[in-house]
Amino acid sequence: MTRVGVNGYGTIGKRVADAVAAQPDMELVGVTKTSPDYGAEAALRRGYDLYAALDDRVAAFEDAGLDLAGTLADLLDAVDVIVDCAPSGVGERNRPTYEAHDTPAIYQGGEDAAIADASFNARASAPIRNADSLRVVSCNTTALSRLLAPLDESYGVEKARVTLVRRGGDPSETNRGPINDVVPDPATVPSHHGPDVNTILGDVDVDTAALKAPVTGMHTHSVNVTLEAKPTTEEVRELLRGETRIFLIPEDAGIDGAGTLKDYASDLGRARGDLWENCVWEESIRVQGRDLYLFQNVHQEADVVPENVDAVRALAGDVSREESVARTNETLGVGIDSLLSDGGAPRDQVAADD
């Protein structure tokens, strides 16, 4: 039984906490908050022990009437692994504290790769040995790694070129923009996302260009991969259909964007309408010569959550990667098998002239 704490019960932290609490081989010891807000209240309602992330905030929780189990230092002394879900950059500030308590730590992808012994993705990163800290790569890097790993294994990736149309902020972030523009961000091309993929897949040549759009639901990737082999469109569809953390959106399901995708997730009974899988538009998958094209949507609040669970097991070191992924998928319900007929052969084989 691995005892786990979550430092930072925000967008990612609350989801990681729920996912950890659902694992039979893990115990969620507690979560931290900096402020006694609605999220802190919700943690208590869920029965999670609440710790003050900062010592000087204890009185604020008391004033608000929310009971604390202690402070971050108490939590660190009680756990085998701490999952840092603080905002980008705050993980770096937290690192000396974790090290002073000799507590193995998992960081998020907003931190520099140098923060941890290794960067992590359950599908694609190299085996982890003797690490005291891991960094789960960002939502975008996670999605790209899941996609490029099977393509590289099966066909060889000569070069990947990806445009990331990123959401401006999360649904709960009213202080983010843009509200009416599409902003090159960064305007320098290629963006940092390609090199970040290389912290997972060292040998894959990938360039990325990143934009921000006035949406909060999901990121959208427009992907081109020049392959070394020449598979058919249907072969690529079948390859990706076989990946448990990739969901091929059926062509005639009536799912046309992030809104309907998340509505479908709620229809499936998923808490928070979360989509842990890369969501690839089935009809967008198309091979022309050696060039593969596709669109995929990425739920920025959710796709790293199963990866964090697997990262905890990678640090604890007592089960294989495959066994961990299977357990995580089973307990959370990762993977969607649509009941809708797949429509048979792809359209380019049925009506090549249309």
Next chain:
Amino acid sequence: MTRVGVNGYGTIGKRVADAVAAQPDMELVGVTKTSPDYGAEAALRRGYDLYAALDDRVAAFEDAGLDLAGTLADLLDAVDVIVDCAPSGVGERNRPTYEAHDTPAIYQGGEDAAIADASFNARASAPIRNADSLRVVSCNTTALSRLLAPLDESYGVEKARVTLVRRGGDPSETNRGPINDVVPDPATVPSHHGPDVNTILGDVDVDTAALKAPVTGMHTHSVNVTLEAKPTTEEVRELLRGETRIFLIPEDAGIDGAGTLKDYASDLGRARGDLWENCVWEESIRVQGRDLYLFQNVHQEADVVPENVDAVRALAGDVSREESVARTNETLGVGIDSLLSDGGAPRDQVAADD
């Protein structure tokens, strides 16, 4: 046991179906869809019997691999009450079918009031006697009725003036607008919403002005009510706090808009992040002389759902209004009691000069 069918398993229908299925005194016989899309698939995954809303669509479901239990006519013959959740105006087209099958029907607020024997709101409408059909008023009218009824009972409403800043479309509706404007809709003032409130509260004088904004989460109402009495701000806050279908958003909870409100609903464990309650910003409630002001948010996908459940019981006619509301609230979990301290006296009494 009242046997219930839902005709139209869309935004409202899927929620009404779940709510009916949760009632110990009701049986959800089945739901209809016009197309074999992701929603139809989701209904089957939930174990709901699926019926074709239109006879000529049966083959489409078969082609998609989705099993049908029959058509609308079969469903109508098997239920005691049909809840029409078709798009606005389609309910009127469906009415002759329901009447031909002699099936009591509940319609939604997008239909004209004349469609049914009476319009319905569980908190505010007149007692229902010998009705064969009811119309649950729209999300906005429901919210206004819930708010104005207790104010009129306690203080007398001399005149209410409300600006409705309505969401442009639901999260799953990518074909709606505006995307970058605030549109008077209708530009004629007062709008039809005020008269619609009078189908519930016949004697309350209320004028409404309606806009559409580029948001999908919730409607926002800016409310002014000139009262006949002069309660204090705190008395009004206490009055509204006592209404089970009104949630007073605590002042320091960090909830600042529809995004955080729905995030909080998900934190509470609510499927789909649904908010069945009027969400009134506690610090917005202010009495100046006899003028009351407040902001409230209304989840257009959700607030009519408990009302539909109570409307089924009103048609079935075997329990009192109060008993029905209590059962519905208990089974669904309607009503939010925040754990956060309420902060004591309102700010206008603590620091009148600020």
